[in-house]
Amino acid sequence: xxxxxxxxxxxxxxxxxxxxxxxxxxxxxxxxxxxxxxxxxxxxxxxxxxxxxxxxxxxxxxxxxxxxxxxxxxxxxxxxxxxxxxxxxxxxxxxxxxxxxxxxxxxxxxxxxxxxxxxxxxxxxxxxxxxxxxxxxxxxxxxxxxxxxxxxxxxxxxxxxxxxxxxxxxxxxxxxxxxxxxxxxxxxxxxxxxxxxxxxxxxxxxxxxxxxxxxxxxxxxxxxxxxxxxxxxxxxxxxxxxxxxxxxxxxxxxxxxxxxxxxxxxxxxxxxxxxxxxxxxxxxxxxxxxxxxxxxxxxxxxxxxxxxxxxxxxxxxxxxxxxxxxxxxxxxxxxx
Amino acid sequence: xxxxxxxxxxxxxxxxxxxxxxxxxxxxxxxxxxxxxxxxxxxxxxxxxxxxxxxxxxxxxxxxxxxxxxxxxxxx
Numbered sequence: 001x002x003x004x005x006x007x008x009x010x011x012x013x014x015x016x017x018x019x020x021x022x023x024x025x026x027x028x029x030x031x032x033x034x035x036x037x038x039x040x041x042x043x044x045x046x047x048x049x050x051x052x053x054x055x056x057x058x059x060x061x062x063x064x065x066x067x068x069x070x071x072x073x074x075x076x077x078x079x080x081x082x083x084x085x086x087x088x089x090x091x092x093x094x095x096x097x098x099x100x101x102x103x104x105x106x107x108x109x110x111x112x113x114x115x116x117x118x119x120x121x122x123x124x125x126x127x128x129x130x131x132x133x134x135x136x137x138x139x140x141x142x143x144x145x146x147x148x149x150x151x152x153x154x155x156x157x158x159x160x161x162x163x164x165x166x167x168x169x170x171x172x173x174x175x176x177x178x179x180x181x182x183x184x185x186x187x188x189x190x191x192x193x194x195x196x197x198x199x200x201x202x203x204x205x206x207x208x209x210x211x212x213x214x215x216x217x218x219x220x221x222x223x224x225x226x227x228x229x230x231x232x233x234x235x236x237x238x239x240x241x242x243x244x245x246x247x248x249x250x251x252x253x254x255x256x257x258x259x260x261x262x263x264x265x266x267x268x269x270x271x272x273x274x275x276x277x278x279x280x281x282x283x284x285x286x287x288x289x290x291x292x293x294x295x296x297x298x299x300x301x302x303x304x305x306x307x308x309x310x311x312x313x314x315x316x317x318x319x320x321x322x323x324x325x326x327x328x329x330x331x332x333x334x335x336x
Numbered sequence: 337x338x339x340x341x342x343x344x345x346x347x348x349x350x351x352x353x354x355x356x357x358x359x360x361x362x363x364x365x366x367x368x369x370x371x372x373x374x375x376x377x378x379x380x381x382x383x384x385x386x387x388x389x390x391x392x393x394x395x396x397x398x399x400x401x402x403x404x405x406x407x408x409x410x411x412x
Binding site (some may be wrong): 126148149179218 | 350351352353374376377379381386389404405406407408409410411412
């Protein structure tokens with residue numbers, strides 16, 4: 001126990017004081033793909049006292065190339081990522097508190113999910129959820145760290161409430177997402193470098209070393225050997241709807257869509273109406289003469305055209321479908 | 337290939353590396369088109385000054401400019 005953090009304590013900017021502070025802090029990680037698993041492992045090993053893991057998805061084989069906490073067994077069992085990540089992290093460090101939450105983060109639940117957070121770590125995969133994080137972070141005055149990558153390119157930015165420009169200041173509006181890891185691929189080193197920047201900024205913030213913060217928007221391309229940093233201080237907008245003087249938090253106060261096509265995936269997500277009884281659903285599916293596979297968190301079955309995954313929290317993924325209107329019909333067939 | 341404009345080699349410093357300017361690259365708008373970057377997710381600093389997104393069309397790129405471009409991506 002006393003030896004565990006000795007090398008980190010010997011690092012002067014942290015020291016015993018910093019280590020004690022880390023033990024008192026809570027980081028909420030939203031998204032447990034490549035970035036989320038990388039930063040979660042570093043934060044748990046570093047001794048951050050409470051780490052909350054939130055993800056809506058389950059482990060698939062295509063994740064194993066870079067999502068470092070997952071094993072073949074997790075993919076075979078289709079474990080929810082938050083659950084699989086927690087299992088592994090508890091083996092790594094049993095002295096910190098790790099909470100796993102299998103939920104879709106929405107405008108409705110995000111304030112509850114980040115209530116304990118000293119910092120929100122962004123490890124998501126789309127702009128819409130980041131704008132939502134940006135709103136809640138501004139409203140509750142919680143620092144958050146943007147991180148994203150695609151191919152060999154990565155970027156990161158630290159948002160400090162009432163201090164730096166927020167994401168909404170920098171982007172003005174919700175952009176269309178063009179490149180995703182599904183369309184352009186991703187190499188693991190790009191992930192690791194973004195996560196390393198994010199975790200380092202986190203360690204600085206949690207140990208009170210604000211003077212050491214990077215204070216730039218940073219990007220790099222590991223394959224073409226380029227790096228760029230921009231001081232964006234001048235872009236802070238006093239009239240920003242998310243962080244300005246008369247903020248209205250437009251993404252936090254928006255209404256979530258019921259049927260959403262997941263970016264870059266041939267999949268529509270349906271947000272359900274509350275928790276779902278998976279055993280009952282399994283019986284209904286079997287009554288139709290179809291096969292299904294169930295674990296405590298989700299039930300999966302296949303139709304002629306679709307693979308459908310129903311989660312206990314009420315959400316449904318319809319794979320093999322990109323059109324929300326078609327998805328509504330499929331949903332009505334099996335869930336009404 | 338470096339190109340010339342009026343007999344002068346056209347080259348900028350882009351994200352810390354030398355970058356030859358094509359003949360038709362006159363403005364920041366042209367530059368990000370050439371780089372195939374989506375204009376709405378980009379932040380550009382030219383000679384240590386951030387250029388407003390609405391001005392890319394009429395901001396010229398000159399040989400010797402120091403340009404930093406960061407574009408937002410969504411993946412993770």
